[in-house]
Amino acid sequence: MKATCPRFRRRLAGAIAAVTLTLVAAMAGCASASDDAAPESDGKTVVSLLYAGGLDNVRELVESTYDDIEIDFQASTRTEFTSTTERQLLNGQGNDILFANQPSGIVAEHAADLSAYDFSTRYQASIMSSIKSDGRALFLPLPSNYRGVVVNATLLEQAGVVDRPQTVQELLDALRAAQEQGLGTAESGAVIGIDQSDASNLGHLLAGAAVPGFLGTVEGESWFLSFQEGEAGFGGEWLPTLGLFSALVDEGLLDVSRIDGTRNVVRQDDLVARMAAGELAAAFGTLELLNEIEAASQGYDFDLLPYPGDEAGERGWVATYPLSYMALNKELEEPGNEARLDASLRVLELLSTPEGQRALMRDTRTAGSYLNNFESAAVGGTGVGQALGDGYLYFDRFDADVAAQMGARMLDVMKGSATAEEALAELNRFCEEGPQSAAESHVLVGSVAEDVLLSDYDVRRRETALGNLVADAVAEASGAPIALVNSGGIRESLYKGDVYSDDIARVAPIANEIVVVEVSGRTLLDTLRNSVSALYYKGFPMGRFLQVSGLQMEVRVDASAEQADVPARAEVVSVRLADGSVVEEDGRYTVAVNAYLCGSAGYADGAGDGYTMLNLYSPETAPLAEDVELVDETGMTYADALGAYFERHRDVNVSPSVEGRIVMEGAPS
Template sequence: MKRRLSLILASLLLISTIGCSSNSQQISHQKDILTQKKSEGKLQITVLVKHAFSINSFEKAVEEKFPDIDIVQVGNYTSALNPDEYVARMKHDDLTDIVMTWPLDFGEEYFKDRLLDLSSYSFTTKYNVSMLDTIQKDGKLYYLPGPAQIRGLVYNKTLFEENGWEVPKNYDEFIELCTTIESTGIRAIQLGFKNPEVLDTAFVGFSYGSSFATPKDTQWIQNYSQGNGNFLDHFETALTTFQDMIDLGIWKKEDLDIDYSQRENIFFSRQSAMIEDSVLIARSGFKISGSTDEFALMPFFNPGGAGNDWARLYMVCYIGLNKHLADTQNKNKLNAVLEIMDYISTPEGQEALAADTGAMYSSLKDVPPIDVAETRDIVDALAHGRYGIFKELPNIQGTLRQGLAKMLTGELTVEQVGALIDEANRNQTSAAPNLEILGTATRNFSLLETGNFITDTMKNYTSSDIALFLDGGKDGRYNSKGVTAKMYEGDITTNDIKRILPDFKYGEKGELQEITMTGENLINTLEYSIPVDNDQTGWFYYFSGLKMKYDPTNEPGSRIEEIKLADGTDLDLTAEYTITIIKDSVPSEYIISSKNLDLLLGDLLEESIRNSKVIEPSTDNRFIYE
């Protein structure tokens, strides 16, 4: 029987987070769906979660410890995997209650007006003073350091045992091991230098002891960033080590063509014996590839004999609080959040934060290094203080990466790279990237309004009946195919397009398609969406060409309560409709026909804003939910 439903206009569900605009001390994410869970009257505490850092276990632990609290995760997933979304939220005073961020310094000019100073709260006394000293700003503490991910050289333990390879104890043994492995036709180590930042790992990891480990090293780097000295005065040993590893065939020119995800495939298919990563990847072999091998971590080895092995600490998050929690009307929420912060500042809370991310190194006092099966070969370095956070070098990091890449291709020598870096340091071109201003937004968009703008642009380009674009993920689940951020009032730049689009994975780029689908299967698509990362519950879509009443907290299959076409006519379940989508974003079994449009969504959005010059949010109330 045909399903004919009529649209009933209803009040929008408002899921609020603390925030502020220039005109108000309280702002709600109006029209936005921040969670698909039923809160059942609990106090919602929103948490901005950085890309690739899961707090699902932490959410569960907090909600068990504080039964009246509902943690709502708000994902920060930009297509460029950069901190621009944090900066935009800081600038426009659009923060969640709790903010988890990394890197630390981006948006620093907004800290005073956007974040609470935590320095007077008692829970700060539980942290290592050295950690707090490195992140305080003018005597104020806007973030607490979360636990750090333990990283090192992840090796295939099963492969090592089968071949009689032993974990080395120093740099010379490491080089000998690599040579032995390479002689078998297996790559000894593959980092994936197509991602330029991974060049930093190779440079710093095998030279940390000689160039980065001491306060004297830190002081030299600070002086150099002010234009003093020559790069090779301090880093000739590090560059020479990098060149030696090229000459020995450990780093190869073709590594520049391997990206981060490809190196995982190479590693888990036994084409390489080592990569650089964490316990999390060491435990993910079966999930990623079906590999039943065992994996573990060893430290980075530096030239200089025994006792020169180093673990890497990767700060996965710093934790701050929205300053508007201190506003009078938010007293109850502030008290709840401070309880959570006190919990975070205990070994139990640190363990909960680390639960989804593998072995972590706590920032708290008197907490010993975690000792699990995967870290047995690296725990000695941790226990004896041979660890560090790999920091970027001010002014010249990009130039250093260019120089390292050209060393791999044989275009530059150690001396030439040093001269290249010195020139960049003297010029110290700190100008912002050349971002094109595409147009202007008349006011802030909500997340829903941003989705409407995207789908309207898609539909108008093809003159299709409907356009669909996925939500970017809710409640700690990320689908890499949907809306990830909002557009804000003022200039819209090319960088804003990168912000609002997802971090497309698996080679996707956001290619546009026009498909046909029956009305019945359109409803099935809207109800169930597509499974992502083995999650069968699906996501929801933003749309153009429809009006719909929808309950995101219902089980898939019973979410749509009312639906019509945009002109008010009923959706015909047997009719075929043309729908504009991005490739692979709807269930393939429902597609009758498809046509590639040879256009990327990002390019279409840029061109649309250029042509329009001024954009504003839609006000048609097409998406009603409660």
């Protein structure tokens, strides 16, 4: 099994006994409930699955290969999709094919044994042995990516860096040289970025950076084996790696506001564009990131380097870990599910072929497969290629829970809210007391009558029940008659039944403060126009779209105008208050928004979602708003407002709905 904190595992049973662990939704979308009979669509057997991202190539491959199978697929907004799978399994609504961040936990309890099936033997023995449970093959690994440091070789050469950086010090010196000469610098002055910067991926980045100087050594392997047995914790040997990332932020080489949730940016696409345009000199990332950057490059040469060592002469290492794991819901083995079982096994068999792996790799933007004798993407000519040729590949064995904690603690150090020593102590505390802490934070706050779903980013395109719930909660908590909630701050679904504090934390994970302002009608109308100024129905939608409370507005949409870099054309036709009166340009209105829209993170690099008409906090990035008056800084976040809302409505099943607050005439359904 992958390495969880051992003491964490030993305490898990007691924590579950102390509290009914109904895990929260980490994905959007709705699962197909399991029926005794096989679901059918036009005579086809439907195989349901839910994954954090699009699987269009997989669906096309399956349905073109098997004319009697249809894929029922729902996408999510995040990479952390295990909790939704677990929540659905506990509620008896599990999908046929399950995806999990780690090959353990509740998903493992509901996974069928695949050991007897030929396709489970097609994967590399080393990884299969590491993820087996009591000798059983419950999971299959999805493809992976080679991870290292992508550098703009052209810019570094212009900065006087001729040779590839081989050590951490050489990498820091190269970045400093680029920054000093203004080469590859963003508006913030930063010269290096990070891709896929959720907490789990940040933790895996931390582990990868620790490989050359520690984890890849004999001492590091000994430490890891002791860690697995609960006989070692995170100590001083991790300080150099934490110090590296702290130094990057302290010197302005890395902009932490782009990776800690305070800026609502489309990280992967945004990073590709900035690297390709020479606006960053480097990025911690993957081979696939390198390929995307090179495809979009504007005349620059790029390289992917292994993670550098601490000392001269140390070889750099390439890190890798499966993007996810897939399993078969063992419910399908029950009588009456024969058709779904047969169809699901055929899907897994197909995905365990080179053709299936290539479809997965296209969908997940990965570059390496764990199938035996699979020919992965070419890496020749890169620094990573040389490291791989010399056998310097490290399979990251930390599971998603530990990696997420590592990433969160790394962010604490980078933001200056904890010292490296304090961060490591907190990480060790998690390994010792994690389940109990999770139980204490898993507090019942209320209930919802039906699923309140975020599906296919709909909250960023139209009025939704979930958006109305958050907007109403903000209005109630702030006391303002009008509330405007940026949809980029709404990240997860709520499912029918009990709602817990950690459910709310996932729905609204970003800690931007709610503020109450008094604005002119003209500014209110400009704010609402900005809300619909970046609507994408084919491309990835922006988070600036506002969910509203206390207003009703009509918007006319021309979706035909949308292009790759041009949003649909949208015009605000009318705006009325809750009493039906029209918003007047010379009127004054009290509105609850959040400080992010008012410039608390500035408006550089896309921060603030373009709401410069509300600017109260950032005169250095945009003119201050002339007719916006700050009424109250509430100290509350969206999550706080939701918690208070459920507390006030504890005696009822909350039942938000779409009410016609935002009418989108001409918008695609």
